[in-house]
Amino acid sequence: MTDQTDTTRLFDRLNTLGPRAAAHRPWPRHVTDRTGWRTLIDDLDKDGGLALIGLWADADAGGVNVHAALRDETAGTGAVAVVTLPCPDGRFPSLSAVRPSAIRLERAIQDLFGVTAEGLTDPRPWLDHGRWGLRHPLADSPSPTDDSAAPPPYPVLPCEGEGLHQIPVGPVHAGIIEPGHFRFTANGETVVRLEERLGYVHKGVEALMRGQPVARAARIIARLSGDSTVAHSIAFAQAVEAALGLTIPPRAVWLRALMAELERLANHLGDIGAIANDAAFAFLLAHLSPLREAVARSADACFGHRLMMDCVVPGGVAPDIAATGPQRLLELVADLRRRFAPLVAVYDGKASLQDRTLTTGIIHRGLANRFAAGGFVGRASGRGGDARKSPGYAPYTDLEFEVPVLTEGDVNARVWIRIREVEQSLSLIEQIIRRMPGVPRGPDGITPPPLLRLPSVGEEREGMALVESFRGEILTWVRIAADGTVARCHPRDPSWLQWPLLEAAIEGNIVADFPLCNKSVNGSYSGHDL
Template identity: 75%
Template structure:
């Protein structure tokens, strides 16, 4: 089937397949194999962005967005033959997601440009553990060697790094191929911290699954919790109390500020300028202590829950938060001037680790990685969600695509988040008092037992790294049938490989920290 180039995403998918009832808030369409191929052809026109791809024992799903209009939809295909046509030829961002689907479910991505295992390192006791026919692997011998990609050329040498690194960072293997000091290829191998999150969530009550969502990536615990909560609420048709909606945004912005402050300092430290790391670490600590005072946890873990929030602000919470905003507005700009005025630091960050706009678009990169390369997507603005549709903020975008650009996007986002925190504190709805004068927690109770309905929901939430997608299917009785959380790092790790090419080996720490992708959020 051929469609004109100006057809809306929903209309195209409706013309290809049948709409599935009970999927909220974005429509889902069931496609046959031929229609799935037509959808892949439409993807080659570069009008849509791949938001996520995930599997079930007999089904594969893909989430898409039309960037010009903000439309979001899901397409699904029943894999009656055990496979599905790969998207990798038109969307390289699908490659690792399809490899993960093959490892977990045994569904073959037909035509996949890189069919090697991804999450499965050969050490699991069972192959295809979430598929229809899990297969015990036995105990014979060591896992098969991972076939790294070949590189040919005169005078090339390889530098293997990891998976075990210095310090406390998580494991990942990086294989550098260099000509002298110049990197000609970087190949990553991840999956070392695979935790089986998707399998652990299946069959659990929503409240237990929410705790798992909060631990997908500790530095994004608020964002992942919010994405899971909003997906569950969409599946149930549940509206959280207005005050809870604003408290969630408050926590999300505090999380964003803390992470950006830490990253800016760490990038400077990797360029041997420890002063900024020391100063910005103090500011980050101020944010974490304020979060602890206001929400009872430095990272605000388990504070966002389906139905609302688990805690409310204390009586002095608003005062503490406004005092934090005032302090950061006073202490942060002088440090920005130090960064911008240090020639030796600029020499290390300007023009280092560039990512072209076209490549960022092809991978659908979001967050500071995408915005530093001219891609201005932000889930708070499109498709948007409350209370951001009632708040004033800008989305900083630049086109240089280098380490320096990624630093400046973080700087501008700190400034915007400080403004958002101030707006939220001053405009947040109050708590309605009950007849006995008490102030109930802003939390809508979830349906329980036989009253708990089934449904499917999906949410897009802006974490500090970029867009988090969470898709959930709830079974009757209130348990999770299937949940797929997609961290922004899935689309950013591959761009790090591109960013380091042509740079010297010594600049990899700078490039790596300027991305600061999550191992844990990726490996699930």
């Protein structure tokens, strides 16, 4: 990555808010004060083209700093920047009134750092369920809590009206899935309100990352959300490489993209079958599951791991593709094309299945815009963003592919976006295999070994990356300490921006349609809970 120096409307604005941090790459980070932060809030309130794509905090000797990542979606350049507000008094003005996507992110900041978001529209705890044994674990001085005291009941939002009843679901579910609690308020079978409570698989990832060598931190990130292990690993690696100004070997760039498309392919094939199964049409799941299995087995044969976990590392990739891998993947693509198209025709021609997915679980474009939703959720609701194209990163800038976009915003649209992305991934895999450069001579063909034993870098450096996962855009921000270890890392999974939209999608639908809506959004519990 290189520094973004283009003059855009977003950058012009931020130059008026405060000075630019010198060691932040590839996009600028500006440090502002409360006046500048309130100016930012005003800009977000009146300008729909400014998207909030991340919000996190970190602590240093001066107190807690809150960072907001922004993208100008009207400039056509994919301009990205970060605004930082130091909070020496432990308080900052909330963004939640103008960007509802900030609500859960600010609740998490309050839980983890103990700072107060002034004016937060929903100040309840989010990740902290009262079971940690301490409060504010990422603050300079966490506060111990009494483990023997039962945590207070979680205050569910009230919903009043004649004939309403509540249906609690989870956190333990009937299937082998991650835990999350869903509280339905319904009138008969019609859902009036859905409220989610997540955080049950909080692992303390951000605390685990602090002080870790880069190689160890990469292994932690790879386990944040197993179905996106490649995408999260690429995002972390790109952030580290941006911070340190590293250029990785060309073959490693292409191998990363190959792994990412295999990961995208496997997940979309599984999701399409699972959505149909939730509509009681098990036929598609039965036929798509072997296709997903074929992708996983090919990944294992090519890279030594079905999920390709730990295959992407800062500086490059750990394994090269097996000698027989390229031919195997070309055969896989041909086989999937032959077997996938008839299954798409079955989905498209089954009236009883279409009856369950058409006009079900609609997420309107305006709401998707307010949450800056990406992936199949955003693209099914008219948002055409894709980090592979904008801001873009290699090798996708040299590859030909389309980003499918629909406007209906229902379950059916989210299925069709997945179908079209399967087709695009098959084409991308072919292009990558045929154009991927060979391995240069010497031991450093795909991974420069010195990076895994990172020496002192002399001063703190910061890097950020935006990478497209199968769910959508991952944002990873990292600060490398002077001794070469990770001082702070924040990995923002797309699920943070998409889980809240499920609450809107199910409203007005029947309870029996919740599995369809839920699977069509398919938020990650683990990736969200950190």
